[in-house]
Amino acid sequence: MKPPIYHISLDAFWRDPYPDLKTMRAEAPVAFVPELGATLISRRDDIFALEKKIDFFSSNQPEGLMTQLIGQNMMRKDGDAHMSERRAIFPTVSPKTVKNLWMQDFENFTSTILERVLPLGEIDMVTLAKELSGEALRALTGLTNMTWQEMDRTSQGIIDGCANYAGDRAIEANCNDCTASIDAHIDARLAVLKDAPDSSLLSVQYQAGLSMDQIRANIKLAISGGQNEPRDVIAGMIWALLTHPDQLALLNSGQANWMDAFNEYTRWQSPIGMSPRQMAQDFEVHGITLKKDERVFFMFGSGNRDERNFARPDIFDLTQDSSKSIAFGAGPHFCAGAWASRALIADVVLPSVFRSLRNMRLNGNTEFGGWAFRGPLSVPVVWDT
Template sequence: MSNAPMFEIDPQAFWQDPYPTLKRMRAEAPIAYVPQLGATLITRRDAIFENEKKIEVFSSDQPDGLMTVLMGQNMMRKDGADHAAERKAIFPTVSPKTVRDVWKAQFEAATRDVLERVRPLGATDLVAEIARPISGEALKAMTGLTNMAWQEMDRVSQGMIDGCANYAGDPKVEAHCHDCTASIDAHIDARLPALRAAPDPSLLSVMLEAGLPMEAIRANVKLAISGGQNEPRDAIAGAVWALLTHPDQLALVRDGAATWQQVFEEYARWISPIGMSPRRVAQPYETQGVRFEPEDRVFLMFGSGNRDEAVFARPDVFDITQDCGPAISFGAGPHFCAGAWAARCLIAEVALPMIFDTLPGLHLDGAAPFGGWAFRGPLRVPVAW
């Protein structure tokens, strides 16, 4: 077991707002074992950036990890040649060219439909009625599961997210996760005949065409849903909330002094939708005086690294003019998020500008509570226009 110093946390307070605790950890024990999480946390940006690339030590291959057990071994839980092969197989779906030439128009059409549906209401919950369907419709198209309602897409994504963060071992959470993965498998099975007869650029189709084994196809579709629904949903709703609570920042965009892309990148740094990525220690290793032993569990705390005082000028402030280039919101190294280009397009090029253009006078209509540390976002954002 690692000889890292022990750092106690309050799990409930950590879920409600992890940033004060992470700030203390960076100052007092930047690499520390947290017994409440059963893992050693690496919290400083440069240490995360350096060590995430050392796949021979900090391995993504976690046979007993929650994601592998619940969803199958997807490419995120593979290293080296195995990971590279599956990443290459899915590239035709997520490449910048495909995002530009295929998906962007579909994102725009679906977002327009969502906003036209809610505009007459004059008020709604931004998370539930705008961000969820925008994200869900985009993910239906990209995965190829066009037979799944966006509501089901959101349900199964959240169920898998909850399952993968179920470190307390709640049997109800695990059972719900199994129900969600069974739903995905059934929808995959129903789509196979049509996609084999008429291939398209969707994830399911390109993996079929690449000849990946069916178990890998299923696992990677589940991976795409777990990461492709909740995080864009949370980033869309969270970024709108950030702009509405920082009108000076919104004015910069409206005046052309800043871009929607800057809004998205800064929000993803400030409140990281993906706050953590787990690793398994594969061989003895020592860094910064901390020794790791094989099978130790390590959490790379992206959300903490994105607020590192040693890297960012104003780490705790939402400021779209500051340099967020060093942010690790999408990870680093070989496991850099494959869906990054699609996320940037959906959120920065489509959802944010269309929301503000379509809903004149948009403003907050109540409190917007946030939750989570492994995955973080607003639970609801009441708005009116």
């Protein structure tokens, strides 16, 4: 049986995908959405199980936008090919390296940035989050010759390019310009790191003997996801806590900790809302046959609000059990940067921001956007100086 067809408004889905996803979970958990050209899988337990079936749901998508634009990175590989590259980058992103090396960097630049903005009394938290996320990526990737502004620009350009299903030539051209910039920065830094290796992503891949095509593709992957996702979570969590003072009170009283807040926020708003797959062979789900070569989207954002798994799925509540969250994925492609992201945001940035910016409060409206990647567009705040 073919999947049922479910139509969406692309604009409404970008502004708020959750009403449509709730309907899909209830009525059509496997549904073809013509506007996206893909079959969406929306229930959490289906995603959790199927993501591991790489013989059917393949990440290898040679004709996909991401592969065409940035190269075949490790996220677009399966099995041994994927795991060999994952092992190569592990020395950069392991919990031990994050704790013993990157945490100090995170603390240093966060302190410096907050000292600079403190006298201002106001800022858009999305802008501040861009800088914090960009500085973390400069250290992790090894591209210390790239400004945080260029890190943010190239990341957004790649993301826009990889979501350019309409084939907009201007978006594609901008993405190509961004990837060329990253290549130029890689070439300049690699000339230094060959003689003075360190624990950065660029250096450890080179030391592991990966080809330049592999190195370039994985650096671009890290920039595309490693900039926008922490940015969106930092700004979004600040907005969420300021609009939910009862939840902020739990943190201030010690009844909840910052990691609780991080885990619940990433469940609730799912900064990574979707992960694409291509069917390697036919497979049946809920009586529906997914045919070889069809495109399938695992809707993480939907799974994280599945009523079957969460007591109050549409509510931001630090006291509820969020252990079944699939915010970072559920299978072999579980986000390699998860430890670094948690350390940066939950251990350093969020407690530092709320400690340093006294009586912080919102100073305008906040709108969210996105369904594949989701975050606030602006979070204006003020504080007492």
